[in-house]
Amino acid sequence: xxxxxxxxxxxxxxxxxxxxxxxxxxxxxxxxxxxxxxxxxxxxxxxxxxxxxxxxxxxxxxxxxxxxxxxxxxxxxxxxxxxxxxxxxxxxxxxxxxxxxxxxxxxxxxxxxxxxxxxxxxxxxxxxxxxxxxxxxxxxxxxxxxxxxxxxxxxxxxxxxxxxxxxxxxxxxxxxxxxxxxxxxxxxxxxxxxxxxxxxxxxxxxxxxxxxxxxxxxxxxxxxxxxxxxxxxxxxxxxxxxxxxxxxxxxxxxxxxxxxxxxxxxxxxxxxxxxxxxxxxxxxxxxxxxxxxxxxxxxxxxxxxx
Numbered sequence: 001x002x003x004x005x006x007x008x009x010x011x012x013x014x015x016x017x018x019x020x021x022x023x024x025x026x027x028x029x030x031x032x033x034x035x036x037x038x039x040x041x042x043x044x045x046x047x048x049x050x051x052x053x054x055x056x057x058x059x060x061x062x063x064x065x066x067x068x069x070x071x072x073x074x075x076x077x078x079x080x081x082x083x084x085x086x087x088x089x090x091x092x093x094x095x096x097x098x099x100x101x102x103x104x105x106x107x108x109x110x111x112x113x114x115x116x117x118x119x120x121x122x123x124x125x126x127x128x129x130x131x132x133x134x135x136x137x138x139x140x141x142x143x144x145x146x147x148x149x150x151x152x153x154x155x156x157x158x159x160x161x162x163x164x165x166x167x168x169x170x171x172x173x174x175x176x177x178x179x180x181x182x183x184x185x186x187x188x189x190x191x192x193x194x195x196x197x198x199x200x201x202x203x204x205x206x207x208x209x210x211x212x213x214x215x216x217x218x219x220x221x222x223x224x225x226x227x228x229x230x231x232x233x234x235x236x237x238x239x240x241x242x243x244x245x246x247x248x249x250x251x252x253x254x255x256x257x258x259x260x261x262x263x264x265x266x267x268x269x270x271x272x273x274x275x276x277x278x279x280x281x282x283x284x285x286x287x288x289x290x291x292x293x294x295x296x297x298x299x300x301x302x303x304x305x306x
Contacts (some may be wrong), residue, residue: 011073015101027125029273033161038125045125047093049160052189054092055126062103062127062143066095069232071270072225074099076154076191078252079238080273081092083107084154086187089141089173092160093119101134110152112137112144116158142172142181151187157194159165169196171293174211178290183239192219192237197299200233200279207298208233209281210222214288216278224275248276 027038037280046066047055058065069119070187073096081237084107087274088096091113102183102269103273113119116138120295122128130136172178194215198208208224219237223244226233244252244301253271256262264270279285285298 026085027121031115032151033115034118034199035114036117036121038121045093046071047121054160054169055095057093057095057126062184066099067227067232068229069234070095070099070158070234071226071264071266072227072234072236072273073156073158073193073195074103074189074235074262075225075262075270075274076156076193076282078255079191079236079240079244080153080187080189080251081252081256081261081301083149084155084191085147085152085204086110086156087112087189088156088158089144090157090230091122091128091136091160091200095124096156096158097122097128097134097262098126101131105133107133110137110150111135112139113193114140114161123222140172142178145181145185148185150185151190152185153187153190155182155186155190155192157192160214168299169207169295171288171295172290174214174295175288175290175293176217178213179237180216186239188239192255194235194237196233196235197231198226198279199231200275202279202281203234203284205285205298206279206283207284207285208235208298209279209283210288210298212279213282213285217287222278224279225270226275228273236285243276245276246274 002060024040025037027041029036039046039048043059045057045059046053056065056067086109088111097111105195119136119138159170159173159178196208196211198206212222215237220241221238221243223236224233249271255266
């Protein structure tokens with residue numbers, strides 16, 4: 001609980017400082033899903049959904065200034081070192097897409113984003129450009145998975161929608177049935193990575209425990225990477241049943257860097273956040289199903305940082 005309080009204090013403090021700095025709204029539109037704003041602050045561009053900060057990007061270097069948690073989406077390389085095709089559900093300001101285009105030039109990335117305004121903004125304000133290795137599809141992520149015949153080495157989920165509390169995970173992307181579908185679209189050694197807001201140490205029923213427990217119904221191994229500077233936790237699920245401990249993750253990470261398979265400068269630091277124990281709330285949090293997925297309640301009315 002202490003770590004959660006410290007993170008909340010740091011997060012709120014950063015938001016307060018940002019509010020004091022000069023800011024300029026350079027784009028604003030109501031989409032079917034969000035109030036979308038693009039805000040420029042000194043040296044930084046912000047994408048906001050309904051007043052919640054979804055993406056940060058340095059105006060001087062689009063590969064910098066992003067939220068820490070997006071770098072945990074590079075960790076699937078530890079479990080699959082021959083990644084060739086990736087599916088990302090959720091675009092936002094494209095922090096992950098820009099990074100994958102830069103660091104993994106031979107990896108094909110399909111991105112699915114339901115909001116056409118978000119796609120427009122990502123292209124016009126956040127340096128996201130479709131290319132032979134990056135395709136953007138304007139549709140619902142689960143519908144895309146239902147219809148595609150592609151097999152992916154990695155599926156990344158970073159999709160949020162409007163709720164009565166602010167931003168929330170779309171419930172139909174959290175259920176046992178959804179993860180069954182996602183697993184069927186992964187290759188034999190495939191990996192799924194999922195961004196969620198919460199705390200590994202919370203003992204109440206909450207979303208990190210519920211997602212972990214639901215993913216464990218489908219995937220033999222589920223790991224966690226809690227961010228150090230925000231409330232984000234990236235859950236990583238593998239189709240491989242072989243368990244990985246902390247020492248092996250660090251060893252595989254060093255080998256990836258030495259072989260220059262991964263050149264993200266902070267990769268080693270991010271791997272040190274690895275946890276192979278379940279959230280403390282897993283025993284009291286529900287398995288989410290298409291019939292029952294109380295995502296908003298489990299998120300406690302909190303917001304998200306992307």
